[in-house]
Amino acid sequence: MDKKELAQRFSKKIKDLCPEREVRAIHVCGTHEQAITRYGLRSLLPDNFDLKMGPGCPVCVTPARVIDRAIKLARKGLTLATFGDMLNVPGSSSSLSDAKSDGADVKVVYSVNEAIKIAKKIDNDLVFLGVGFETTAPSNAAVLERGVPSNFSILTCHRLIPPAMELLVNLENVNFDGFIAPGHVSTIIGEDPYEKFVSEYDMSTVIAGFEPLDILFAVLKFVKQIDEEIIQLENAYERAVRPEGNIKAKEALNRVFKVVDAEWRGIGEIEDSGLRLKDEYSKFDARKKHDVTLEESRDVHPGCICHLVLTAQKTPKECNLFKEKCTPQNPYGPCMVSEEGECNIWYQYGERPSL
Amino acid sequence: MCVGVPGEIIDIDGNEALVDFKGTRQKVRIDFVDDVEEGDYILNHVGHAIEVLPQEEAEKRLELFDEYLESLE
Ligand code: SF4
Numbered sequence: 001m002d003k004k005e006l007a008q009r010f011s012k013k014i015k016d017l018c019p020e021r022e023v024r025a026i027h028v029c030g031t032h033e034q035a036i037t038r039y040g041l042r043s044l045l046p047d048n049f050d051l052k053m054g055p056g057c058p059v060c061v062t063p064a065r066v067i068d069r070a071i072k073l074a075r076k077g078l079t080l081a082t083f084g085d086m087l088n089v090p091g092s093s094s095s096l097s098d099a100k101s102d103g104a105d106v107k108v109v110y111s112v113n114e115a116i117k118i119a120k121k122i123d124n125d126l127v128f129l130g131v132g133f134e135t136t137a138p139s140n141a142a143v144l145e146r147g148v149p150s151n152f153s154i155l156t157c158h159r160l161i162p163p164a165m166e167l168l169v170n171l172e173n174v175n176f177d178g179f180i181a182p183g184h185v186s187t188i189i190g191e192d193p194y195e196k197f198v199s200e201y202d203m204s205t206v207i208a209g210f211e212p213l214d215i216l217f218a219v220l221k222f223v224k225q226i227d228e229e230i231i232q233l234e235n236a237y238e239r240a241v242r243p244e245g246n247i248k249a250k251e252a253l254n255r256v257f258k259v260v261d262a263e264w265r266g267i268g269e270i271e272d273s274g275l276r277l278k279d280e281y282s283k284f285d286a287r288k289k290h291d292v293t294l295e296e297s298r299d300v301h302p303g304c305i306c307h308l309v310l311t312a313q314k315t316p317k318e319c320n321l322f323k324e325k326c327t328p329q330n331p332y333g334p335c336m337v338s339e340e341g342e343c344n345i346w347y348q349y350g351e352r353p354s355l
Numbered sequence: 356m357c358v359g360v361p362g363e364i365i366d367i368d369g370n371e372a373l374v375d376f377k378g379t380r381q382k383v384r385i386d387f388v389d390d391v392e393e394g395d396y397i398l399n400h401v402g403h404a405i406e407v408l409p410q411e412e413a414e415k416r417l418e419l420f421d422e423y424l425e426s427l428e
Contacts, residue, residue: 001417009424031358083401111402113384132401135359139403142386184359187398187406210359213420224427239416240398240406249387249405340358 003213010216011044017220017227018046024175025049025222026168026312028056028161029182030340031210037349039212045219052312055164056182058132058157059085059338060310061264065297066157067091070129072292073155074104079122081107081115082129085338088331092298112143112154119152127286131157134188137275138249141256144281155286156277159262161185162193163273167311169201174312177226178204180218183237190245191235198233209237256281265334266299266307304333309342316343323347359398361408364391374399 027033033053036042042051055061068091074080080096087097087106100106105124109115115128130140137158144154161182168174181194186207197203204225208218218236225231235241253275262274277285300307303321308314316322316335326332328344335341339348362374367385374383374397384403385391397404 001414001421003417006417006420006424010420013424013427113382113402135400135405138387138405139384139401142384142403184398184400184405187359213417217420217423239409239411246387246405248389252387 006213007044007216010220014220014223015046017223018049019226020048023049023177023226024052025178025180026052026054026176027180028054028165030057032180032182032208032215033342033345034339035210035212035215037345041212041215044216053342054168054312055264055267055310057335057338057340058159059089060306060334060341061159062089062131062157063263063265063297064092064299065294068294068297069292070155071096071099072294073127073286073290074099074106076292078290079105079107079124079126080129081109081118081126084108086129086131088337089334090301112139116143116148116152119149125151127153127155127290129155133159133161134185137257138188138252141252144256144284145252148284153284153286153289156275158275159264160273163270164264165197167270169203171311178222180222181205181207183207183209183240186241188246188249191233191243194233198231202231204231205233207235207237207241209240267311301333306333306335309335316346359400361396361398364393364395364397367393
């Protein structure tokens with residue numbers, strides 16, 4: 001069976017079923033945006049169907065204050081380990097990569113497990129900066145429960161996707177028909193947290209996988225719902241998402257973290273949208289273990305519209321700095337840094353209309 | 356960073372598995388997935404497996420899409 005042919009058939013069916021009015025879906029996942037942009041999927045959708053990205057980039061929504069704290073800790077002489085993307089994110093006035101050039105001990109790791117291995121080998125105190133959504137948080141919960149070396153602590157910045165989706169629903173100037181929900185976050189949280197978008201807000205919600213055809217399949221289900229006026233929650237990624245999610249991972253999250261109101265970079269505070277370590281884990285909480293004084297932080301740098309891109313109000317192309325002053329080699333705003341940031345993705349892949 | 360990557364389990368040692376990602380081998384924790392065996396495919400997120408993936412053939416999946424599209428005709 002030919003993938004291109006299937007994609008064309010999906011495209012045709014989506015066009016057949018899509019009503020004539022403007023229809024808009026929002027997805028909240030950098031990996032979705034990558035597939036959509038890279039394979040030019042928007043060119044397969046009808047002109048009146050708008051598929052936008054929301055705040056699905058953990059690197060982008062980590063507040064400058066968290067980066068500032070990590071920089072201070074590193075400059076103070078601690079070893080700071082984190083994911084490669086985090087090095088180039090601009091904090092209020094500089095990045096971890098600047099601190100590294102100045103001689104601070106900043107190490108790139110691909111997982112928290114690797115950070116622990118490094119901690120075991122050194123005498124210095126090591127802080128792991130762990131950011132991410134529901135998919136990344138369980139790994140941090142797991143290592144803390146298993147036990148970590150005494151010179152290890154963690155600076156977490158975990159954010160939860162459903163509360164951010166709810167924020168979008170309630171934004172007055174963002175109008176849309178529903179969500180293409182993120183497959184891997186759903187692998188952890190399951191289907192339940194999305195129910196309210198259907199029952200309270202009347203929003204079509206379809207959980208989608210990450211292959212181009214998975215996404216077209218989800219969009220077709222979405223459009224079919226609108227056409228038939230049957231608004232519901234559908235799982236179009238059954239091979240990885242169980243209705244109940246990953247119970248073990250969810251339980252580990254509940255044991256180690258508590259849900260708190262949390263700041264999203266440039267967007268503001270969202271109720272019950274973040275995870276903080278419970279008191280039992282204070283000893284390993286870098287915020288409590290290592291005191292630093294932070295100046296007032298600055299999330300939005302003049303001219304950057306990342307916060308509007310993240311809330312589906314603007315696209316990267318509408319930013320005057322896009323491709324000019326802001327490039328992946330020299331990112332001015334947080335959305336240009338990582339491969340999950342919409343500005344970075346649009347820069348890398350443009351709008352290639354092929355599959 | 357926030358990217359899920361599928362890989363095949365080559366070897367299991369307690370709560371850790373050696374996983375093959377298209378030629379690159381890495382250790383992955385398997386605390387969150389039940390009863391995995393060598394040969395199973397898992398979805399890795401920053402060093403932890405978060406789900407076991409059924410290994411239906413890629414071709415089978417395309418057939419399912421085909422059937423779905425047919426059913427709408
Ligand atoms: S292109 Fe750069 S400056 Fe403009 S919104 Fe994106 S990250 Fe911000």
